[in-house]
Amino acid sequence: MSAGSVALDRELASTRRLLWGDQVKDDVFRRWAQGFQFSPDEPSALIQLEGGPCAAIAPVQGFLLKILLSETPGHSFHDLTSEKCDSLLVRAVCTILSQCLAPKYNVAVYRKNEPDAETSGGNNVEGQSNTVCDTIEQFHRRIEVHPFQTLSEVESFYTRNIRILKDKYGVLLLLYSVILSKGISVVEAELSELSDPLIHSTYGYGSQGLINLMLTGRAVAHVWDHDQVVGGLRLRGIEQQNDIGFLTIMEHMQYCTVGSFYKNPKHPVWVLASDTHLTVLFSLERRLAAPETVGESAERIFRSFDPEGNNFIPSAALQDVLCAADLVSEPEYVELMRRKLDSENLGIILLSAFMDEFFPGCEHGAPDTFTIHHYNGLLRSNPGTRVLYRTGRAALLECPMRAASTDAMLTCLQTKWPSIDVVWDDGQSPSLN
Structure with a gap:
C-alpha cells in the first residue's frame, strides 16, 4: 500500500490511535524516532538515545541475545562483525513478527522520495531521508507498507534494506509493522479491558500491553499465567512458556504477580523492568532456563x-x-x-x-552458582555513556537475602531467585533505570 492511499491512511489512523491516543506530544514522538544502532563498545548491544523506546529496543535485544546464545555458545561477544550483528538484528525482528501469527506480514517503510518512486519488487528502499520529521503527521505521510506472504521474504527484504531498521525511524517502523501485520482489530481485542494507548501520551513509556506484544505476540495487559477472572472480568495473561522471560521490580512492590511462564522461559534471557525502563539479563548457563519443578x-x-x-x-x-x-x-x-x-x-x-x-529430596533445577550479564541500552545509565554488557557472579544462598532498598537490581532478581546474591565484576550493581 502506498502513502496517500485511502486504505493505508485508514490503517495508519487506527494504528496511531492505538499507539499514541488522540494527542501526540512532539517531544514524545521525537524520543521514539530513532533507529536500531549498535554500540561502538559492544558490537551486539543496541543503543537507546532517550527514555521511552525501551519497550521496543529491549525485546529486540533480548531476542537477538537468545539467537546468539543458542547458535554460538561460548563465542566471544567482542569478535562479532558488523555483518553478523546486522544479521542477528534482522532475525530478532523477524522472530518478533513471527509471534504475531499473521496470515501475511506488512512491513512499514519510511520513504524519502515520492511514493511511486519504487516498488518492493524493484530497487532497494531507503530507510530514512535526511529530512527531519518533527511531527507524526509528517512521518505518516511518508509511510509505505510492503506485504509479504512468508517470513523468509521478510528476512530477505530487511537484509537487502537494513537501513530501514538502522536509520532514524527504525524503531517506530518495527512497531507499525508488528501492529499492521497482527491486525489492529486483533490487538484491540487483546487489550479489551484497557482504553489507554500503548505509548504513554505524557511520558512516552510503553505500556505492559506493548511489552507483552513485543515479547509474546499477544498484547495482553497482565503478566500472570493464563487468564484470571477478577470481579466478573476476564483479565488476560501469558498463555504459554515464552522464548525469553520477564521480571519486574513492581512485583516486589506488590503491584503485580509475574507468572511461571515469564519467570521460567525457554532460554536464559529475561527483560527486566523498573518503574520507568527496561533492560535485559542473560546467562550462558542453560540450566537457568529449566522449567520450574x-x-x-x-x-x-x-x-x-x-x-x-x-x-x-x-x-x-x-x-x-x-x-x-x-x-x-x-x-x-x-x-x-x-x-x-x-x-x-x-x-x-x-x-x-x-x-x-x-517434597522430600526435592532438587533445584538451577545451579548454586552461575555467571550473569546485564544490558542497559540507555546511554546516560552507563558509566562514561559506554553501552557495555556488565558481568556478575551469582550465588543462590541457603536463606533468602534481604536486598537493600537502594539495590533495585538485586531486589528485582529476588522476585525469581529469593536467595540470590550477586557480586558484579566492576564492584557496582548496574542500573535498572
Whole structure:
C-alpha cells in the first residue's frame, strides 16, 4: 500500500490511535524516532538515545541475545562483525513478527522520495531521508507498507534494506509493522479491558500491553499465567512458556504477580523492568532456563506468604499455601498437617518442615552458582555513556537475602531467585533505570 492511499491512511489512523491516543506530544514522538544502532563498545548491544523506546529496543535485544546464545555458545561477544550483528538484528525482528501469527506480514517503510518512486519488487528502499520529521503527521505521510506472504521474504527484504531498521525511524517502523501485520482489530481485542494507548501520551513509556506484544505476540495487559477472572472480568495473561522471560521490580512492590511462564522461559534471557525502563539479563548457563519443578513452585508459593523472609509462615496460613500449591486442602487434612508441622504449638510452620513433608529430596533445577550479564541500552545509565554488557557472579544462598532498598537490581532478581546474591565484576550493581 502506498502513502496517500485511502486504505493505508485508514490503517495508519487506527494504528496511531492505538499507539499514541488522540494527542501526540512532539517531544514524545521525537524520543521514539530513532533507529536500531549498535554500540561502538559492544558490537551486539543496541543503543537507546532517550527514555521511552525501551519497550521496543529491549525485546529486540533480548531476542537477538537468545539467537546468539543458542547458535554460538561460548563465542566471544567482542569478535562479532558488523555483518553478523546486522544479521542477528534482522532475525530478532523477524522472530518478533513471527509471534504475531499473521496470515501475511506488512512491513512499514519510511520513504524519502515520492511514493511511486519504487516498488518492493524493484530497487532497494531507503530507510530514512535526511529530512527531519518533527511531527507524526509528517512521518505518516511518508509511510509505505510492503506485504509479504512468508517470513523468509521478510528476512530477505530487511537484509537487502537494513537501513530501514538502522536509520532514524527504525524503531517506530518495527512497531507499525508488528501492529499492521497482527491486525489492529486483533490487538484491540487483546487489550479489551484497557482504553489507554500503548505509548504513554505524557511520558512516552510503553505500556505492559506493548511489552507483552513485543515479547509474546499477544498484547495482553497482565503478566500472570493464563487468564484470571477478577470481579466478573476476564483479565488476560501469558498463555504459554515464552522464548525469553520477564521480571519486574513492581512485583516486589506488590503491584503485580509475574507468572511461571515469564519467570521460567525457554532460554536464559529475561527483560527486566523498573518503574520507568527496561533492560535485559542473560546467562550462558542453560540450566537457568529449566522449567520450574513442582517443589520449586511450592517453595516459591510458601515464600509468597513469608514476605519478611523469615523462612516460616503463620500456622493459620497453611490452608492458603496448600490451596495455592494445588495440594490437598480439605479442613480436616489441613488441621492434621498443622498439628504435625507445628508440633510444639508455636503458631508457625518452618519452610524446611513444609518441604520435608510434602517434597522430600526435592532438587533445584538451577545451579548454586552461575555467571550473569546485564544490558542497559540507555546511554546516560552507563558509566562514561559506554553501552557495555556488565558481568556478575551469582550465588543462590541457603536463606533468602534481604536486598537493600537502594539495590533495585538485586531486589528485582529476588522476585525469581529469593536467595540470590550477586557480586558484579566492576564492584557496582548496574542500573535498572
